[in-house]
Amino acid sequence: MSQITSNSLLELSLDLATSLSSKDRFARLLNTVRKAIGCDAIALLSFDDDKLTPLAQQGLSNDTLGRRFTLDDHPRFKIICQSQHPVRFSKDSTLPDPYDGLLSDHDGDLPVHACMGLPLYFEQKLIGVLTLDSLSPNVFDDIANRTLEMISALAAVSLNTAMTLDLLERQALHSQQVVETLALQPGNIKCQEIIGSSVATKQLMREIRLVGPSPFTALIQGETGVGKELVASAIHANSPRAHAAIVHVNCAAMPENLIESELFGHVKGAFTGAEKTRAGKFSIANGGTLFLDEIGELPLSAQSKLLRVLQNNEIQALGQDNTETVDVRIIAATNRDLAKEVEAGRFRADLYHRLSVYPVNVPPLRERLTDVHLLAGYFCERLKRKLGIMQISLSNDFIHTLESYDWPGNIRELEHFINRVTLKAKVNISDNGVIKLRGVDAAELASAPTAPESMTINHVSSKNVPHNEDLKLATNHFQRQYIEQVLMQENGNWTHAAKRLRTDRSNLMRLAKRLGLTLTKVVTTNTKAQL
Numbered sequence: 001m002s003q004i005t006s007n008s009l010l011e012l013s014l015d016l017a018t019s020l021s022s023k024d025r026f027a028r029l030l031n032t033v034r035k036a037i038g039c040d041a042i043a044l045l046s047f048d049d050d051k052l053t054p055l056a057q058q059g060l061s062n063d064t065l066g067r068r069f070t071l072d073d074h075p076r077f078k079i080i081c082q083s084q085h086p087v088r089f090s091k092d093s094t095l096p097d098p099y100d101g102l103l104s105d106h107d108g109d110l111p112v113h114a115c116m117g118l119p120l121y122f123e124q125k126l127i128g129v130l131t132l133d134s135l136s137p138n139v140f141d142d143i144a145n146r147t148l149e150m151i152s153a154l155a156a157v158s159l160n161t162a163m164t165l166d167l168l169e170r171q172a173l174h175s176q177q178v179v180e181t182l183a184l185q186p187g188n189i190k191c192q193e194i195i196g197s198s199v200a201t202k203q204l205m206r207e208i209r210l211v212g213p214s215p216f217t218a219l220i221q222g223e224t225g226v227g228k229e230l231v232a233s234a235i236h237a238n239s240p241r242a243h244a245a246i247v248h249v250n251c252a253a254m255p256e257n258l259i260e261s262e263l264f265g266h267v268k269g270a271f272t273g274a275e276k277t278r279a280g281k282f283s284i285a286n287g288g289t290l291f292l293d294e295i296g297e298l299p300l301s302a303q304s305k306l307l308r309v310l311q312n313n314e315i316q317a318l319g320q321d322n323t324e325t326v327d328v329r330i331i332a333a334t335n336r337d338l339a340k341e342v343e344a345g346r347f348r349a350d351l352y353h354r355l356s357v358y359p360v361n362v363p364p365l366r367e368r369l370t371d372v373h374l375l376a377g378y379f380c381e382r383l384k385r386k387l388g389i390m391q392i393s394l395s396n397d398f399i400h401t402l403e404s405y406d407w408p409g410n411i412r413e414l415e416h417f418i419n420r421v422t423l424k425a426k427v428n429i430s431d432n433g434v435i436k437l438r439g440v441d442a443a444e445l446a447s448a449p450t451a452p453e454s455m456t457i458n459h460v461s462s463k464n465v466p467h468n469e470d471l472k473l474a475t476n477h478f479q480r481q482y483i484e485q486v487l488m489q490e491n492g493n494w495t496h497a498a499k500r501l502r503t504d505r506s507n508l509m510r511l512a513k514r515l516g517l518t519l520t521k522v523v524t525t526n527t528k529a530q531l
């Protein structure tokens with residue numbers, strides 16, 4: 001190779017500046033350097049944490065981009081990185097060549113060849129390396145050291161700008177993906193207050209404050225509707241990642257053949273229907289939290305892929321050669337008993353242990369019935385605004401009935417119940433825009449088929465029967481007392497009571513509801529009365 005003229009150096013610097021705007025700016029940087037210095041293979045690598053990561057290459061096999069070169073394993077790279085100046089290796093050097101077997105036009109070990117490395121410094125800091133290889137020995141010998149120094153300096157400035165632009169572009173794309181994902185997420189993933197003052201809820205709050213700031217994976221378990229999703233967002237909000245996003249993945253809602261792409265992403269053309277490159281939920285959650293909801297529904301094949309990612313924090317998009325390191329905190333939730341799922345062979349034991357570093361059990365509502373009145377108030381206040389009602393007031397017997405029910409659908413059931421009864425009661429809204437919910441409005445709970453063994457019967461309005469009652473009121477009064485008596489004799493069994501009263505169960509229940517009869521259930525044993 002002949003000497004490089006100052007003209008070609010000037011051209012090189014102009015080319016480098018213009019190549020920065022292009023999408024494949026690293027590849028363009030190589031083209032430009034290669035125009036000035038002819039060679040068979042050229043690679044640009046970034047330096048970080050004692051290891052070199054290829055950013056672009058020409059003349060080497062494609063898999064080179066997936067390799068990571070640790071300095072301790074590659075003496076030639078180590079020498080380049082420790083030098084302040086371009087390094088030319090002697091053609092007889094016995095040091096192993098990191099590109100042995102990787103040259104695309106040459107099978108097997110590299111023969112005698114010319115090899116050169118330019119360390120790239122920006123503000124006295126090593127940011128990367130440019131390597132050049134040629135099968136013609138001595139080809140780099142004629143290039144003046146000063147020229148190589150200038151090429152290194154120009155390439156270093158370009159590499160620094162290219163990496164900064166790349167980072168900014170990736171950050172902008174990531175923010176856009178996060179915004180798009182959050183916009184599609186169910187509304188209540190936004191952190192909402194956890195209402196309740198029972199011992200069980202206070203204990204739950206303590207656990208959230210304990211596990212939140214830690215980096216541990218949390219596994220939230222509990223029946224349906226207990227508030228697992230709420231707990232997940234509270235853990236995230238109590239973590240150092242609170243400023244970043246919590247990305248929700250519903251493992252039950254993903255078709256099995258799309259799970260991998262959904263979690264890890266895919267590149268365009270990776271499979272039929274993959275029309276454009278798409279980031280996976282792991283990469284969108286990078287820097288934040290990934291909430292794997294309904295984890296118990298994840299098929300075994302997907303469980304093993306998830307386990308691998310949790311072990312090495314690296315994801316590989318479908319159809320992509322490179323892996324991407326991600327920094328994601330995992331919170332998982334399920335209403336299944338995962339330990340039992342493991343026993344039954346439906347859930348991988350190793351994944352279970354990795355997920356349940358910190359298990360959080362959310363108790364069912366029936367174990368914290370003292371929260372019911374606060375929750376009811378909370379839901380009414382929210383509903384008021386939605387339905388444009390002045391006030392929804394709750395009578396003691398209404399609350400009492402709510403507290404006597406065992407809420408198999410937990411807080412979600414309570415929320416839906418409040419919505420339903422308020423909507424029904426809205427028909428009879430008073431002139432001042434106030435809805436008053438009374439025991440009678442909760443009659444459907446009192447008659448629900450979960451009533452326990454012993455019970456007392458409340459007649460809500462019979463206490464207030466006036467002395468001079470008209471026929472209708474008197475009849476109601478009599479009916480209420482009579483039904484109450486029969487129900488007591490039949491131990492609260494509506495079917496038996498209806499039989500004795502020669503009516504059917506649903507008619508009797510409807511009538512009782514109209515009359516303001518409610519059952520207060522007192523749990524004494526686990527045995528449930530047959531209603």
Ligand SMILES: Nc1ncnc2c1ncn2[C@@H]1O[C@H](COP(=O)(O)OP(=O)(O)OP(=O)(O)O)[C@@H](O)[C@H]1O
Nearest residue numbers: 193194195223224225226227228229230335411412
């Ligand atoms: N302590 C609470 N305070 C206020 N609202 C609550 C509380 N717990 C639950 N909720 C509300 O109850 C509803 C159900 O909660 P959530 O969706 O978190 O339940 P879940 O445990 O995830 O149920 P599933 O297993 O069915 O998915 C939500 O609307 C949630 O906002």
Ligand SMILES: [Mg+2]
Nearest residue numbers: 228229293333
């Ligand atoms: Mg849920």
